[in-house]
Amino acid sequence: MQKLIKNGDITENYWDIISDEQAIEIAQLKNALVPLDLWIKNEAQLLNNGKVGIWVPGDTAFDSLPESVFQAAIIAISFPAFADGRGFSLARQIREHKDFSGDIRAIGAFVPDQLYYLTRCGFSSFVLDDVDDSSINECLNAFSNSYQAAVDEPRPLFRRRN
């Protein structure tokens, strides 16, 4: 079973990722992350359903996202490979250019050792397979400070240094 890491807690992940081809009943959707096309087609209905979020591939261009996306409770960004760092920039753009205050969730092929940087870039929850519980905290809290500004700390160290 996949795990969901959120606010430092590790729980079972009960969120489904809906694919484009899947036949689904929009009204029945619960704890589901839907693809962009489906979201756009059923915007009005889905916006009122707090148990539905959206997921986008990590190579999605920020400028291609319609405004309604930023009203979702969850935006999940899917990493095609852990070494593909586009999702880091996309999350920052969503947080910093849109002041998005919902949940940004990392899904896909990222790895636990990226948790600290992902958090700094604005990710607030993470879905992982095969979690080694003992190392998750280590990964989440790799550093206690940072030089440069990011979502978690908009002031670079040079503005905070004594």
Place this chain on the structure above:
Amino acid sequence: MYVYDEYDRELIRERVAQFRGQTARFLAGKIPADVYLPLRLQNGLYIQRLAPMLRIAVPYGMLNANQLRRLAHITRHYDKGYCHITTRQNIQLNWPQLEEVPDILAELADVEMHAVQTSGNCIRNVTTDEFAGIATDEMVDPRPYCEIIRQWSTFHPEFAFLPRKFKIAVSGTAHDRAAIQFHDIGLQIVKNDADEIGFRVYVGGGLGRTPVIGTVINEFLAEHDLLTYLDAILRVYNLDGRRDNKYKARIKILVKALGRDAFAAKVEQEWEKIRDTQSLLTDKEIVRAKSFFTSPEYEIFDDTEEYAQLNSLRKDHPAFSQWLDHNIARHRVPGYRAVILNLKPTGVAPGDLTSEQLDQIADISEKFSFAEVRTTHKQNIVLADVKVNQLYTLWQELEQLNLTTPTVGLLSDVICCPGGDFCSLANAKSIPVAEAIQREFDQLDYLYDLGGIELNISGCMNACGHHHIGNIGILGVDKKGQEFYQIQLGGDSSENAALGQVLGPAFSRDEVVGVIQQICNVYIENREHGESFIDTYRRIGIAKFKERVYAKAH
């Protein structure tokens, strides 16, 4: 030089702990090798042909005596008693044990050093002019900006998984000694009409398989905007750089594909959104960064008088006289000179230093140069602040260390990658080629007559030996399992940036020295009025060289 405070120390200690944990999990089988790969690379650790290789960062080339001594200890205790200076001012160990690398990093952290982001697809160590702060032609000391960039790029959360590696260099002089036009970003410090400091920003330069000279995308970036603008460039690259083909993944390919204007417009568009954030540099931070690079306590001398005394020693000590003419650089303060320790004596792999030399250079730096040295991209070491009246004593001490070969900047001062002797990427060996050239061209009078020639050797097209920008470049290639060497002419790493042109079909290793000799002959026969090699080449072109070399070969 920059001194860590508690923030810097804590970050580096936490990095060591992080990598120790990652390595332990890898060795316990809890991290797969393909995931551990970028983690170890971002701590400087490669797996090489014979053993792992650890690349230690030397931020913009600055080292103090303590750090040299610690490096001496590390090379002695964890390695085979020597290390190698790279073309990006870093230091490489060729024989560390993987299990011991966390301990090596902890030893480095004790002396405010690390191996952070010296490899991998992230922002690498920032480099600059080895004569920063003392050059007679310097407009502004680039090192405070290098340190600001170092801190900004260190553990940058957004740019640790870029399409490919990313290198930044800064120059504070119009005469470029940092090859900034061959970096992913090159920053030329300039002043505007109001005498304000800013940067001319070059993007998309680089060597490797597809060598490209950088393109200017901003003629004057105001000083305070440095970091937000860098963030914007990196974000555009991170999002739009190619990831489908590692050979087309560098920013130079993106800049070429979009064209200068479209790329610059994308950067501007992103920058507009972030330029007024708190990453805007403050006066306080610039002043703080500059406070680490103030002038040491120079004494006051009459330069002419001091130098006259030195000249009187020349007659009785011809070797000293040659060293004085070739291994010394001018200094902005009267009565001082910079001294280049030549790491290219024949029989030693170019850029290599032993543990003993490291220890003794530490002692010498304390005695003669305010306890600091710099590494250079030409793989030598510089003592930046030596009193003219101590040059003779210094020369005597350096003689004992085999660091006074009076050939700096000449044909035998070869830039050379570790090549097939160590590197698993190499197609051919490079060190034996360098040695063969040094053995053939061992007559000082002849080398002096040839004058300044940059000869650069790379063992493969990844171009760590910068062969494209040597006046003479040699590239090791593989032809059906045999090592061959392609020769290029006309490269130039300075502000007159130029890429070398391929002379023609490659040669066997035995032929290389003869070909270099013929190239030198063509130069000597054609030069006019003391013209340098590169100027002659530019005037007469490659054809004459080609004719001679291939006429005789067949």
